[in-house]
Amino acid sequence: SQELEQSPQSLIVQEGKNLTINCTSSKTLYGLYWYKQKYGEGLIFLMMLQKGGEEKSHEKITAKLDEKKQQSSLHITASQPSHAGIYLCGADPSTIQGAQKLVFGQGTRLTINP
Amino acid sequence: NAGVTQTPKFQVLKTGQSMTLQCAQDMNHEYMSWYRQDPGMGLRLIHYSVGAGITDQGEVPNGYNVSRSTTEDFPLRLLSAAPSQTSVYFCASRTDRRSNQPQHFGDGTRLSIL
Secondary structure, three states, X not given: XXXXXXXXXXXXXXXXXOEEEEEEXXXXXXXXXXXXXXXXXXXXXXXXXXXXXXXXXXXXXXXXXXXXXXXXXXXXXXOOHHHOEEEEEEEOOOOOOOOOOOEEXXXXXXXXXX | OOOEEEEOOEEEEOOOOOXXXXXXXXXOOOEEEEEEEOOOOOEEEEEEEEEOOEEEEOOOOOOEEEOOOOOOEOOEEEOXXXXXXXXXXXXXXXXXXXXXXOOEEOOOEEEEEO
């Protein structure tokens, strides 16, 4: 079965600094989803990547999927307190489009210090 | 448009008790799923449904039952609660299993089994 490994598991950065979270898969990724979770709340969809080499940005967050489609990174530029939370990557292990029985990484807990 | 609504938000049960976690969505989504989130393990798929009257097992289905009598509702039943089922449960939905649109998550139900 497919497994996702996120690194680091926990990250503390000073406000204004850049940071990167990685998500590595044991198998080829056919769809990679990044979500953010705040304590006591559900998951908020950030971005979806499908094609090798694909890169998407939203405000100060950029996500990339490598050419071999086995690793994704999430980069935050000039971090702000609002970026704090748990970031999870989720992947669709199925070759059948849209089956979407997602598997998730264990999450990265991000703390922003003022 | 409320999105995905889960009730209750918190629940404490005794071992052996039964309970139903409710999930409702008002977006006319075909695909619905239940995940559990445990520390250090990310989210794991329990059961899912691709439409009314159709359900299937995910990664960790033992001890749980589901049904999908309407498009809107997808309840999760714990038949005889065990301490190992202490977790945070998330319900998710999306528009069509054949698309790659992201899943929308509820805010979760925090369940403790004593």
